[in-house]
Amino acid sequence: MAKRSFRIALVAVLASLLLLFAVAGWFVHRALEYPDERHPGRGAEVEVEIRTGMSFPAIARVLSERGVISKPSWFRVYGMYRGVTTNVKSGKYVLHDNQTPRQVLDVLLAGVKDKTVKVTLPEGKNMLEYFGWLEQAGVAKASALEALARDRDFLQQHGIAGDTVEGYLFPETYDFRVGEKPARVLERLIDQHRTVWNEIARTHAKDLARTKERMKWSDRDVLVMSSIVEKEAVAASEQPRIAQVFINRLSSPSFQPKRLETDPTIRYGCMVPVQKSAACQGWDPAGRLFTAQLRDKDNPYNTYEHEGLPPGPICNPGRGAIEAVMNADGSGYFYFVSKNDGTHVFSKTFAEHTKNVEKYQK
Numbered sequence: 001m002a003k004r005s006f007r008i009a010l011v012a013v014l015a016s017l018l019l020l021f022a023v024a025g026w027f028v029h030r031a032l033e034y035p036d037e038r039h040p041g042r043g044a045e046v047e048v049e050i051r052t053g054m055s056f057p058a059i060a061r062v063l064s065e066r067g068v069i070s071k072p073s074w075f076r077v078y079g080m081y082r083g084v085t086t087n088v089k090s091g092k093y094v095l096h097d098n099q100t101p102r103q104v105l106d107v108l109l110a111g112v113k114d115k116t117v118k119v120t121l122p123e124g125k126n127m128l129e130y131f132g133w134l135e136q137a138g139v140a141k142a143s144a145l146e147a148l149a150r151d152r153d154f155l156q157q158h159g160i161a162g163d164t165v166e167g168y169l170f171p172e173t174y175d176f177r178v179g180e181k182p183a184r185v186l187e188r189l190i191d192q193h194r195t196v197w198n199e200i201a202r203t204h205a206k207d208l209a210r211t212k213e214r215m216k217w218s219d220r221d222v223l224v225m226s227s228i229v230e231k232e233a234v235a236a237s238e239q240p241r242i243a244q245v246f247i248n249r250l251s252s253p254s255f256q257p258k259r260l261e262t263d264p265t266i267r268y269g270c271m272v273p274v275q276k277s278a279a280c281q282g283w284d285p286a287g288r289l290f291t292a293q294l295r296d297k298d299n300p301y302n303t304y305e306h307e308g309l310p311p312g313p314i315c316n317p318g319r320g321a322i323e324a325v326m327n328a329d330g331s332g333y334f335y336f337v338s339k340n341d342g343t344h345v346f347s348k349t350f351a352e353h354t355k356n357v358e359k360y361q362k
Contacts, residue, residue: 034074034101041067041097049092050108056085059108068095068104075101084109115178121189123171123318124230126272130169130189130316139176140185148182150274158190166272167223167313168193196319197223204326211326215251220312222325227313230321231264234342239324241346245333247325250308255334260303260310266293268314269301337361 048066050059056079060072069075078101079085088105091112095104117137121130127149131142148154149165160168165186170193176185197219201208211217217225225246233239246262249255266289270280277298283290296302301310333346335353339360347353 034071035078035105036100036102038098038100039067039069043096043098046095046097047092048095050088050090052090054088054090056080056088059088063095063104066095067097068099069101075105078102079105116175117178118173118175120173121169121171121316123321124315125171126268126315127164127166127169128272134176134185137176138178139180140182144182145185148186154183154186158187160190161220162312163273164312165190167220167227167316169316170196171316171318193316197322200319200322200326204323207327211247211328215247221309223317223322224309224313226317226322226325227315228260228262228265228310229324230317231315232262233321233324234338236320238344239320240327240329241331241333242336242344243321243324244328244331245336245346247328248332248334252334258307259305260308262303263289265301265303265310265314266296266299269299269310273301 046066046068048062048068050062054062057072057076060069060075060079063069063075064072076085082105084105088108089111093107093112095107099107117139119134119137119139121133128142128146131145131149134140134145135142150163155162155165158165158168169186169189172192174188176188201219208222211222212219215221225243228246229239229243233242246260249260250258267285270276270283270293271285277296279292279296280299283293293299294302294304297305300306301314303310331346333348335348335350335356336344336346337353337356337360338344345356345360347356
């Protein structure tokens with residue numbers, strides 16, 4: 001009787017072991033198959049955001065809730081088996097509802113490939129124009145860029161003396177990441193300006209030193225004049241001569257009062273500064289300048305009313321305009337007027353200038 005009971009117990013134990021091994025084998029088989037089992041779906045795109053700091057269990061739960069994977073606990077085990085549960089990169093992913101767990105995890109480990117866009121920022125435009133184009137391209141919000149461009153702490157951190165980053169955003173073609181941080185956008189433009197400025201300053205070291213000494217200018221003053229030359233000169237070949245005209249007006253004892261009398265400075269003062277004069281507030285930026293703007297003493301950028309340089313740059317100049325100010329052509333002209341073909345006629349006396357205005361403008 002005892003032997004029979006023992007045999008029955010042994011059979012029961014063996015059966016239990018066989019069942020246990022069978023179940024374990026089934027689980028091992030399913031676990032080995034799981035990574036390559038496609039999730040039932042039609043291949044539809046599913047957007048999933050993996051936020052910074054999310055735990056792997058939370059990631060598995062989000063993927064399951066979004067219909068990308070089944071069995072989130074198995075996905076967790078699979079991630080642990082591969083030893084990558086802390087290697088998932090944050091970002092916004094576009095997955096598909098019929099991928100395998102292996103494919104899903106591989107995508108999360110590779111990370112989101114940044115979408116970039118090429119933006120050309122031309123010479124002679126002001127910062128608000130740049131910010132508008134950058135927003136249109138999806139790089140960053142214009143309002144956020146402008147707020148930072150006027151932020152005194154940001155300006156101080158980047159060694160910019162003035163109220164804005166105007167003049168320090170180098171015009172060039174850039175590849176920007178869509179949705180980039182505003183600070184990073186401005187820093188790239190400022191860094192490029194610094195790089196080009198330093199290169200030009202080294203190349204024209206003697207000319208720059210001579211100009212600064214003669215005019216009692218700082219580097220910023222040179223940049224301000226460069227921005228005016230950039231706005232006035234249509235043909236690049238005329239930049240050194242136009243630079244010399246303005247330098248002559250400010251430095252020659254015979255030219256009084258020492259006013260630059262250039263329209264672009266007035267326009268800038270009416271468009272970009274936060275605080276605008278009454279005459280500027282009632283003016284259409286797309287229209288022409290009237291007597292109210294030309295005689296507006298409350299506009300600090302009005303170079304018809306105020307002598308010397310305006311308070312700051314009026315646009316973002318390119319390499320040519322900066323080089324032109326450092327190496328003006330040495331001519332003795334004080335005036336120029338457009339010939340309406342992209343070039344100008346220059347004169348040394350006001351009488352000659354008046355004749356040229358009559359000929360080309362009236």
